[in-house]
Amino acid sequence: MLSIDHGKLLVGCVVGLLVLGGATLGLGIGGFATEQAGSNVTDSGAELEIGTVNAPTEVRPDEPLQVQLRITNTGKRTATKQVALRLNRNGDTQAQETVGAKQVELSATESTNVTLIAGADHIRSGEYTFAVAVGESSSPETTGNVRVLTPPTFSLDDTTENATVVRGTNSMISANLTNVGAYRGVRTVEIAVDSDRNGQYPDNETLHESTLSLAGGQSQEVTATVNTTNLEPGQYQYSIATANTTTNGTLRVQQPATIQVVNTSHRVTVTNGEPANVSGVIRNVGDVNGTDTVTLWSNSTNTTYSRTVSLGANETKTVSVGVNTTNLSRGTYNYSLGTTDDRGTVPVRVQDTQFEVSELKGPNVLYLRDTAVFSAEVTNTGDINGTQTIQHRIDSDGDDRPEAYGVERNITLAPNESTRVRFEVEYTLADSTEYPVEPLRLQTYVYGIYSRDSRATTAMSVKPPWVKYDDSGSSAGGSTTVSNGDRASLDEITQDKYGLYYDEVSSETKRQVEEIHERQPFADGLVAAEVRTREEIARQDYGADVKPGENFDFTGLNIAVQQKVEADFDAQFQTQSGDRIESWDELARDTYGTSYDNLTSSRQADIRTTYQDQFE
Numbered sequence: 001m002l003s004i005d006h007g008k009l010l011v012g013c014v015v016g017l018l019v020l021g022g023a024t025l026g027l028g029i030g031g032f033a034t035e036q037a038g039s040n041v042t043d044s045g046a047e048l049e050i051g052t053v054n055a056p057t058e059v060r061p062d063e064p065l066q067v068q069l070r071i072t073n074t075g076k077r078t079a080t081k082q083v084a085l086r087l088n089r090n091g092d093t094q095a096q097e098t099v100g101a102k103q104v105e106l107s108a109t110e111s112t113n114v115t116l117i118a119g120a121d122h123i124r125s126g127e128y129t130f131a132v133a134v135g136e137s138s139s140p141e142t143t144g145n146v147r148v149l150t151p152p153t154f155s156l157d158d159t160t161e162n163a164t165v166v167r168g169t170n171s172m173i174s175a176n177l178t179n180v181g182a183y184r185g186v187r188t189v190e191i192a193v194d195s196d197r198n199g200q201y202p203d204n205e206t207l208h209e210s211t212l213s214l215a216g217g218q219s220q221e222v223t224a225t226v227n228t229t230n231l232e233p234g235q236y237q238y239s240i241a242t243a244n245t246t247t248n249g250t251l252r253v254q255q256p257a258t259i260q261v262v263n264t265s266h267r268v269t270v271t272n273g274e275p276a277n278v279s280g281v282i283r284n285v286g287d288v289n290g291t292d293t294v295t296l297w298s299n300s301t302n303t304t305y306s307r308t309v310s311l312g313a314n315e316t317k318t319v320s321v322g323v324n325t326t327n328l329s330r331g332t333y334n335y336s337l338g339t340t341d342d343r344g345t346v347p348v349r350v351q352d353t354q355f356e357v358s359e360l361k362g363p364n365v366l367y368l369r370d371t372a373v374f375s376a377e378v379t380n381t382g383d384i385n386g387t388q389t390i391q392h393r394i395d396s397d398g399d400d401r402p403e404a405y406g407v408e409r410n411i412t413l414a415p416n417e418s419t420r421v422r423f424e425v426e427y428t429l430a431d432s433t434e435y436p437v438e439p440l441r442l443q444t445y446v447y448g449i450y451s452r453d454s455r456a457t458t459a460m461s462v463k464p465p466w467v468k469y470d471d472s473g474s475s476a477g478g479s480t481t482v483s484n485g486d487r488a489s490l491d492e493i494t495q496d497k498y499g500l501y502y503d504e505v506s507s508e509t510k511r512q513v514e515e516i517h518e519r520q521p522f523a524d525g526l527v528a529a530e531v532r533t534r535e536e537i538a539r540q541d542y543g544a545d546v547k548p549g550e551n552f553d554f555t556g557l558n559i560a561v562q563q564k565v566e567a568d569f570d571a572q573f574q575t576q577s578g579d580r581i582e583s584w585d586e587l588a589r590d591t592y593g594t595s596y597d598n599l600t601s602s603r604q605a606d607i608r609t610t611y612q613d614q615f616e
Helices: 488-497 507-519 534-542 559-569 582-592 602-612
Strands: 002-004 009-011 017-020 023-026 050-057 065-071 079-089 097-106 111-118 124-132 141-148 154-158 164-165 170-179 185-193 206-214 219-227 234-241 246-254 259-264 268-271 277-286 290-298 302-311 318-324 331-338 343-352 354-361 365-367 371-380 386-394 403-413 418-426 442-448 455-463
Touching: 009 488, 009 602, 017 442, 017 455, 023 403, 050 124, 050 141, 050 354, 050 582, 065 079, 065 097, 065 124, 079 111, 141 602, 154 185, 154 246, 164 582, 170 246, 185 219, 206 219, 259 290, 259 343, 268 318, 268 507, 277 290, 277 302, 277 331, 277 343, 290 318, 302 318, 318 331, 354 386, 354 442, 371 386, 371 403, 403 418, 455 488, 488 507, 488 582, 507 534, 582 602
Parallel strands: 164 246, 268 343, 365 455
Antiparallel strands: 002 050, 009 017, 009 050, 017 023, 050 065, 065 111, 079 097, 079 124, 097 111, 124 141, 154 170, 170 219, 185 206, 185 234, 234 246, 259 277, 277 318, 290 302, 290 331, 331 343, 354 371, 371 418, 386 403, 386 442, 442 455
């Protein structure tokens, strides 16, 4: 508050004189009326003295400027005068403007307080000089300065550092709000992104809203996080707005590195053992550089090959992967060549020989010291010429899996070419070591001719020389091999299969011989030595884990294997009603007139129970 209390402003009877602080200034007051309106004569002996002036140094633009005066009539007569407040904006060359005035009447020696007011409509932000004057035409005397403060005014600056972001990562939009006014104010800032790109900013697109209270000259940053996961690549406008200020910017969302398979090589054809070169063209269709793993895999071979590849934006590259075919058999394998985002399929055809063995011929009964002749037809059903080793094998250790023992021959065949491979083998007595073939005992053996890819097997019974038939058909030792519908005794079956009498074999073997005995007669062309038990079929053809002589639990096999074993067993006999095990499907058709798969769950359960009852 500006206070002037040591200067005096005297108003006397001399027309047009202003005394301020002992100095007399001409105010140019032309005839203030003191007694009659319009009179130009001032009362003689009247003198007004301004003792104190109080005024603020600063005001807000929405506040009035109030100047307080203490006026005393030091004269001897009553005086009536106008006291005026005048303002001059600094730098304004125009005349002072009277913004407030009051008529003052004081008796001799009387004092009073006068407040002169300049309304808010007379002032705006800036520096002012104010003065008080007595009388309408008196010259003003400067009494002080006042500053009208600048109201809270806010500037908004976009300070977003990087408006380009890869989709899936977060971006920050930021702005700096500054109060350029002279005193504290409050402002709300909203940040929004036009995510649907329709030019509007509804409430659901507002990312952040905050209300800030800032002192004059103070600044504060406002930030909002943009989650770009659900934004398609492209440009989006964003808005940073207050009540009276808005700034806009552009957010660019980039496609992340996306490496796609443009095309793959056509079918690759190689010979077994050669590497297969599988290739594909890949491209980064994203807007930024990226690294990905190109993987080549095959479900059928359960193999995977991979390679890391880096590509710039929109860069294309050809990637080749070598496939090891050493352990792949002949055939076509589908490989998938792919990246994280895409894949293509490449068929790899592996060519190789395929030697199929068929039409096995050999003895059903072998007499020791005889030369046995074994032969089979071998056909190359593969794609290329090739050479393979063809072996004659025999199960000499009794596990029903014939072993190689050095009797073999190498043959070369073109595709679709066939030849008959023949082996002549002289078997010896059990205690002889003169022959390359392992000595055999008097029992039944599984034998066969094998290629790398295929085999043909059957069984033969080994007997001593003295049981040979003579020309009349009778044997020297009384034993016989029965076939073609004849029925064999338990001893004959045991002799033909195992070289022993029925009483000499184990109880498990007896049980299985009894099954064969009960199911006679044998199918045409079969002799007892060739007829296999269920146990032998399960072990030899279907890999059942049971050793010869062990108790054999047929119903413990998988149901599907049971049916296959039973079908093979039944095929060795001349079929009669009720003498064979019927499969699920046969029972279903007999009972319900449809296949097992077409039955309801409850009926399928009934069929399975009926099937098991056949073994009781």
